[in-house]
Amino acid sequence: MYGQRTIECLSSGKWDNPYPKCGEATCSLNTTVEDLKMEQFPDIEGPVKHGYKLRFSCYGQGLILKGQREITCQPNGEWSSPFPKCEGKCERPPQVDFADTTEVTKPEYNSGERVEYICFNKYTLVQHHPYSKYLTCEQGEWRGNIKCLKPCSVTVEEMDKRGIELRWRPREKIFSTHGDRIIFACQWGKDLIGSIPLIQSCNDGVMNLPRSNM
Template sequence: MLVSIQFCFKISCSPPQLGGKITVDGLTDYEKPLREGHRLQFVCDSPGLKLVGPREVTCQENGEWSSSFPRCEGKVTCQLGEINDSLSVVGLPEQNAPAKFGHKLQFYCTDPKLSLRGSKEVTCSAGGSWSSPFPICEGKGIGQLNNVKIVGGSPGIVPPFTPEHTLHFHCTHFPMTMVGLSSITCQSDGTWSNPFPTCLGNGGCGPPPHIEFAETTTFQKTYYRPDETVQYICHNYYKQDGNPYMTCTQGKWKRGYLRCLSM
């Protein structure tokens, strides 16, 4: 009696047949079969070339690759991004044509009163993208406002604020007392002429005074109500000498004598 013997073969995928300009990672030995699940990664030999197709393919259970193999062709180019009127660019290609791989652009603000926010230089990188987003030019912003609001400005109250721009403030609630100037001006160096003002309630106090080698037991606030009390504690390796309490009284902090002495 004749017995039919069947042989089982594991499915494998054929190795890729590629031209030049492309490198394959995953082909350590062409004599070894490329079994199901085996992966190949592709990169162009030159970063200035563009990879057309998938960067990775996988050998499937039917002996076929998950995608056709990619190729490297042409030159990498980067499209020009949006350029604001206040932004000047050095290195633009002629007729605003796409920039080639490695091309650099430098930026500066047309108006010296404005500040550049972002990278001063960008490079056309592999993949056809710029190394960083294009920057923008802007004026001075505003700081944190504590119980005050902007009620006017010249030429306006909306940023950006450029040198000689003035803002006017009022307290947010009545009755409150403003601490600081009610108007400040943006200077030529991009800083404000004075700190932003704050407003305190009648009879209230600002943050408690500093005591050397000590701190308050609770997080300090910008405003304390009349008769509100804070307690100090000396730092490690210092001992307390005197009264650790302070009370807000008629807009001023009143306390007994307190020192923190080295142990």
């Protein structure tokens, strides 16, 4: 049936919609899916009737067909499955905390392409599983994990508050990368108190500071 199944007589004496018509059910060929190649067999002329089949593929490299590769027009005028989509291209790679890409990024990437990142100055790139320096485009999504460990900074004022100083370095603010070992000493005439030792390491932006008696 083509048209409204129910129509109403209006006060004007006219029907609100035309009479429906009955005809052979056909399937629509309308599709706006980009990069989708539609192969028709046999070659079609006129309405798509029951039993007609379509086969699909994707234009371009790096694209993957998502959905049924072949669909059939059914007696009710509906396709046996929705039209598939072509996926694979990724948009610009995402921003990563404390890092940037080593090259100027492109508007889009094909599946399988990867982008290299580098951490900001003094930040340390983690390169053991599950982290690396790459993100890879896979079927339209960026996959991978990138992590930059933060450096540590300790001011002269912070050391003075705890009665400590740098053992082998002049009186200055320190800025150390993750994993760096710093050796402190008690200021002249003071003794270490508490359980925090004088040798400390920077751990992702955190450094425990020892304390002496004031």
